[in-house]
Amino acid sequence: MWRMSQAKLLYLLLFPSMLFVLAFSYIPAISAIYHSFTIWSGAQARWYGLGNFRQMLRDPYLNQSWVNMIKLTLANIVKMVVPLINAVFIYRLTNDRWQYRYRVLFILPAIIPGVVGALLWVNFLGLNGLINEVLRGLGLGSVARPWLGNFDYALYALMFMGFPWSGGTTILFYLAGLMNIPNELIDAARIDGVNGWQRFWHLELPLVMGQVKLFLVLTVIGNIQGFEGVLIMTRGGPGMATMVPGLHMYNAATQRQQMGYACAIGTFLFVLIFGLTYLNLKYVRSTVEFTS
Amino acid sequence: MTARRFSWSQFGLHIWLLVMVFGALYPMYFMFNMSLKSTIQMEYGIFRITLPFEWNNYTSAFGQVWRYMLNTIAIVFLSGVPMLVFASVTAYVLARYKFPGSEIIFMSFLGLMMIPGILTLIPRFMWVVQLGMSNTWWAVILPYIAGGQSFNMFMLKTFFEGLPEELFEAARLDGANHIGIWRLIILPLSVPILATLAIMHTLGVWNDFIWPLMVLISNDIRTISQAIVFLNTTGQFPTPGRAMAGNVMASVPLLIMFIFGMRSFISGITSGAVKL
Numbered sequence: 001m002w003r004m005s006q007a008k009l010l011y012l013l014l015f016p017s018m019l020f021v022l023a024f025s026y027i028p029a030i031s032a033i034y035h036s037f038t039i040w041s042g043a044q045a046r047w048y049g050l051g052n053f054r055q056m057l058r059d060p061y062l063n064q065s066w067v068n069m070i071k072l073t074l075a076n077i078v079k080m081v082v083p084l085i086n087a088v089f090i091y092r093l094t095n096d097r098w099q100y101r102y103r104v105l106f107i108l109p110a111i112i113p114g115v116v117g118a119l120l121w122v123n124f125l126g127l128n129g130l131i132n133e134v135l136r137g138l139g140l141g142s143v144a145r146p147w148l149g150n151f152d153y154a155l156y157a158l159m160f161m162g163f164p165w166s167g168g169t170t171i172l173f174y175l176a177g178l179m180n181i182p183n184e185l186i187d188a189a190r191i192d193g194v195n196g197w198q199r200f201w202h203l204e205l206p207l208v209m210g211q212v213k214l215f216l217v218l219t220v221i222g223n224i225q226g227f228e229g230v231l232i233m234t235r236g237g238p239g240m241a242t243m244v245p246g247l248h249m250y251n252a253a254t255q256r257q258q259m260g261y262a263c264a265i266g267t268f269l270f271v272l273i274f275g276l277t278y279l280n281l282k283y284v285r286s287t288v289e290f291t292s
Numbered sequence: 293m294t295a296r297r298f299s300w301s302q303f304g305l306h307i308w309l310l311v312m313v314f315g316a317l318y319p320m321y322f323m324f325n326m327s328l329k330s331t332i333q334m335e336y337g338i339f340r341i342t343l344p345f346e347w348n349n350y351t352s353a354f355g356q357v358w359r360y361m362l363n364t365i366a367i368v369f370l371s372g373v374p375m376l377v378f379a380s381v382t383a384y385v386l387a388r389y390k391f392p393g394s395e396i397i398f399m400s401f402l403g404l405m406m407i408p409g410i411l412t413l414i415p416r417f418m419w420v421v422q423l424g425m426s427n428t429w430w431a432v433i434l435p436y437i438a439g440g441q442s443f444n445m446f447m448l449k450t451f452f453e454g455l456p457e458e459l460f461e462a463a464r465l466d467g468a469n470h471i472g473i474w475r476l477i478i479l480p481l482s483v484p485i486l487a488t489l490a491i492m493h494t495l496g497v498w499n500d501f502i503w504p505l506m507v508l509i510s511n512d513i514r515t516i517s518q519a520i521v522f523l524n525t526t527g528q529f530p531t532p533g534r535a536m537a538g539n540v541m542a543s544v545p546l547l548i549m550f551i552f553g554m555r556s557f558i559s560g561i562t563s564g565a566v567k568l
Contacts, residue, residue: 010394013384014381017379021438021441023419023438024419024434024439026407028412028416029415031415031418031419033411035415086308092305093309094299103558105317106312107561108316121319163315168561172558173562225409228502270411277405
């Protein structure tokens with residue numbers, strides 16, 4: 001039986017956390033959903049029903065954004081293959097010390113702040129940047145152009161960013177999964193004369209499938225809500241060639257004071273992400289052990 | 293070490309991995325190489341290493357970025373310390389006690405994982421403006437404290453649940469109260485996990501761009517990521533070489549953290565990668 005005074009003290013200890021979470025997460029979340037049904041420019045909000053959502057359907061910028069978002073997401077899913085291969089190859093090394101060295105080398109680029117990485121790629125993709133210098137060196141100077149400023153190529157230039165997409169943290173995460181494979185299983189496979197491809201397909205891939213699914217969901221969620229890279233590299237341009245929904249929302253709020261409309265886009269993105277997060281927690285995450 | 297037999301398949305793995313390591317590191321090479329060039333040396337192309345190195349780029353760029361680096365370090369501490377204290381107190385209470393409402397409170401933290409940043413971004417901004425915190429450090433510090441509560445709390449709670457009850461029993465018999473238990477048992481035992489979470493927090497604050505961009509307007513209170521983008525895109529760096537030197541400098545504190553806390557750094561970014 002709990003004495004009330006004792007419980008009171010515990011409530012008091014929980015108070016700071018709860019206050020912060022309420023003030024900066026729950027209240028804004030409720031505010032976002034409420035204001036998505038209003039016209040809101042900062043002062044008093046006016047009820048607008050489903051007007052904002054109807055406007056979303058007719059918004060050509062937003063429609064273009066969905067297409068761009070899907071293309072970028074698909075590209076990022078394809079790029080996920082490279083870190084997986086790298087992880088499997090590191091795992092197959094017999095020399096522990098080299099395994100460790102590769103882990104450190106692959107993680108090293110994580111010390112570069114995200115915005116610096118983006119700015120660096122703006123430089124690389126510029127007229128006299130690394131990419132065009134390489135093309136000129138290969139005698140393909142006629143192909144060289146300012147990639148991010150080109151209406152037809154800007155989106156593909158964004159996809160190219162980070163080539164060859166070696167991956168850093170992703171590799172470590174896959175490796176954590178691979179390390180869980182019991183040694184007896186590997187030995188048994190070796191005795192059975194299994195070749196490298198079969199070993200990947202029947203042994204390694206099924207055992208990291210949990211991690212792969214988790215990263216798949218996280219990649220899709222990241223693409224639905226992320227716009228930092230696009231904001232720094234192209235601002236959605238030229239025209240609307242690289243516009244994504246998150247950036248469109250940000251612009252509606254910060255440039256046109258359409259807070260209600262921005263909240264409506266945010267709420268819609270939330271619904272998309274909510275579905276994916278739910279699937280993630282329900283079916284994917286539980287299968288992955290938290291290894292740090 | 294025993295001599296290993298040469299194996300073609302192992303050799304092949306190394307070739308692939310070395311190419312991939314090169315693929316991961318070349319941007320750093322070009323950044324560093326360009327940061328040591330004068331404007332004239334830049335004309336010789338970006339591949340070649342040109343002598344003499346233009347170390348002046350660094351002294352000049354340092355003058356432009358040091359203030360923002362200090363700002364960010366201050367914000368990391370001012371938000372990180374309370375964030376970890378609150379999260380670990382909450383984790384301790386929820387891990388070790390069942391009391392009326394504890395389930396609901398736990399669920400309310402769990403529910404936070406369902407709220408993505410994109411949903412709350414705009415109303416949080418409006419809210420911060422209404423509270424009169426816009427263009428002050430409060431506008432970043434308070435949301436950073438809040439943002440760290442759920443994930444860090446879960447990590448710490450899982451850890452505290454694994455500690456043996458006898459430890460707490462003994463402390464209670466010795467007359468320790470909650471604060472005493474937290475200070476004498478919880479805190480010392482959770483140093484490694486706190487280090488990991490602190491590194492995650494530092495990386496998060498250091499790399500955050502959009503939120504400071506929205507709320508920190510005056511030039512002298514900006515954070516490093518925000519300032520670096522501003523300095524680069526508005527042509528504030530006098531030469532391209534100095535811009536690159538500024539970019540390198542913005543990475544140095546993270547490099548130092550990497551070197552001195554590699555283990556925590558690696559587990560910090562690995563956990564950070566799966567944070568929703």
